Amino acid sequence: MKVEKKSEIRFPYSEKVLEHFRNPHNVGKMENPDGKGLEGSPACGDMVAVYIKVKPETKVIEDVKFESYGCASNIATGSVITDIARGKTLEEAKKITWKQASEELGGLPPIKAHCSVLAVEGLRAAIRDYEEKHGLVTEKEPTTEEVVRRRLKHVMNPLTGLDIIRTDLILKITVVDGTVRVVVDLPSDHQFASAIKEDIMEKLGSLWDVKSVEVVFTA
C-alpha cells in the first residue's frame, strides 16, 4: 500500500547496531582455521560460527571471521566482537565480554541479550578449540553445581537483560549421575518460559559429561 505521507523508519536498534547489521565486518568462512567455535542452534533461533587464526609464538589472534544465522543484534555483535578480538592475545580475547560489545554498539535491547551473547561465546569456543588442539588444556572439568551455575550466567532473563543467576530465577540446581536438574522460579505458562528453558537446555546439554537436562518450573 502506498502511504502518501513520508514515513521515517524507526528501529529498536542504535545507529551503530544498524551499521554493523547492514555491513558486518569480518564475515565469511575461514579455510583451515586454527580454532573454530560454533554456538547456538537453529532451535534457539540463532547460531554463530567463529574462526580464528593464531600466531603460534605470540598467541595473538591474527585473523578472525564469523558467520551468523541470526537476528540483527546477533550479526552486529559478531561484527563488533571480531573487530575487538583481532590483534589480541588469546588470554586477552577470552576476557572480552558481552557488556563490552554491547557498549561498543551503543546498547542492545535487553530482550535481545541472549542472541548477542552467542557471538561472545562463539569466540570463546574458538579459543577453547585452539587450546584443546594445541595441548593447552590438560584435563576436563567434571560438571558440578558450581559449573552449572557458571554456565547459567550466560542465560539471559529477557525481562531484565541480566542473566538468570543474577536475577535469582534459579531456585535449585542438582547434578546426579550426569543428569542436571534446574528449578526455575517462573510459572510454566510465563511469556518467556519456553525461551528460557530452551536456552538452559542448550547451555547445559553441551557439557561433556552431561547426559540429560531437566528444567522444572515452579507452577
Add this chain to the structure above:
Amino acid sequence: MVWSEEGKEIFENMIYLDNAACTRLDERVLEAMTPYFFDTYAVATSEFGYSMGIDAKEGLENSREGIASRLGADSEEMIFTSGDTESSNMALKGVAWALKEKKGKHIIVSQIEDFPVLNTAKALQKQGFDVTFLGVDGEGFADLEGLRKAITKETVLVSVQCANQEIGTAQDLKAISEICKEKDVFLHTDATHSFTRLPLNVKKLPVDLVTLSAHTIHGPRGIGALYIRKGTPITKFMDGGFQESNIRAGIENIPGAVGFATAVELVTEDENKQLESMRNRVIERALSEIPEVTLNGSRENRLPQNANMTFHYVEGESITLHMDMRGFAVSTGSACFSRSLEASHVIRGIGGDHERAHGSVRFTFGRYNRMEDADAAVDAMSEVVARLREISPLARK
C-alpha cells in the same frame, strides 16, 4: 529512497504487506462513520426513546443486518464485540460455561488456532476443562479422523478456524461441520482472516458460532462480531448492562458497527481476485527465482491475500529488518520477532522444525497493493536472502 537532512533513510512509498495484522482504513468507511461521532452521537435507545437515539439505533441495526446478510445469518444472531479476541473469548467461554454442568467439560481446538482461541482454551484448561489440541497435517489441514475420535459425550464445543492467520490454509469446514453435526457438538469457527475473502454461509454450513473482525478488511479497529446461531447456549461473560440481547454488556460502538458494515460492503469478488493474483505472483516468482524456498500452507486452498514461505538458512528478524530498510513491511514466524521469543506455533504445528519457523516470511495483500508491489517485494527478497545466506553458517555454498 531519499535521505533526510539527518542522514536517515526516508521512503516516499512504504509498501505495506502485513494486511493480516491490520489494514489501512478505507476513506469511505471513515465517511460513513463520521456522522455517528458528530451528529447522531446518542446511545441507541428503544423505539420509545428520543429521536437521536432512535436514529442511532437504526444505524446500529442496519449495520448488523448488512453484516449478517453477508454471512447468510439473521440479524438477531449477530452480536457486536470489540474485535476477534473478544468474540472468540465469548464463544469459547460462553458455550463452555453454559454446558459444563449439563453436558461436560471437554472442548476441542485445532493446534494452529490464533491466540484468541488458543489461549482462551488454555484458560479454560486452568478452570478444569479438558482440552484436546487437534493436530494438523503438513499443509495445516485439521485431522478429520482425529476430530471424530476426539469427540466424546462430554464434548461441548469444537473450534476450528476458517483459514489460518499465518500460513493461509483454508480448512475443509464442510467436512468438519458434518462431523460435529453428526456427533451433536457445537462448532465455532474463527473467520477473522477469511470473512468476505472466502465464501462462508451459515445457512448452507452448520456452524454455530463465527468470529468476525473489521480490522482485516479496511474497517476500523476495535469492532468485531460474533455470530451465534439461534438456540446456541451461551453464558454472558462480561457483566454490565443489557445491550446486545443481554449477551454483550457495554455501550454499543455504533460508529464502529457502521464502519464495519461499510467495510464488508466494499469487499468485492473482483478485489479478491486481484489479491489472489498478487499472492500467486509472489509465490510463483519466489519459488522459481530464489533457491531453497518452501511454501508454507496449502497451494490450492488458501486465503487469496496470503503468501507464506520459508527462506532456508536465514533468520526472519534479519529479513524483516532488511526489508524494512528497503521500504517493505512484512512479518515472520521467527522467535526473535515475536513478543514471547517463541517460534511460530503454526509452523511448528504443521511439523516444521525451528529453522523452518525462523526463516518464514508472511506477505499479506490488501486493497491498496498493486501488482508492482508484489514484484518489488520478490526482487527485494531475492537480494536480502542472498545477502544473508552469504554470512550464514547453515547455507550451502
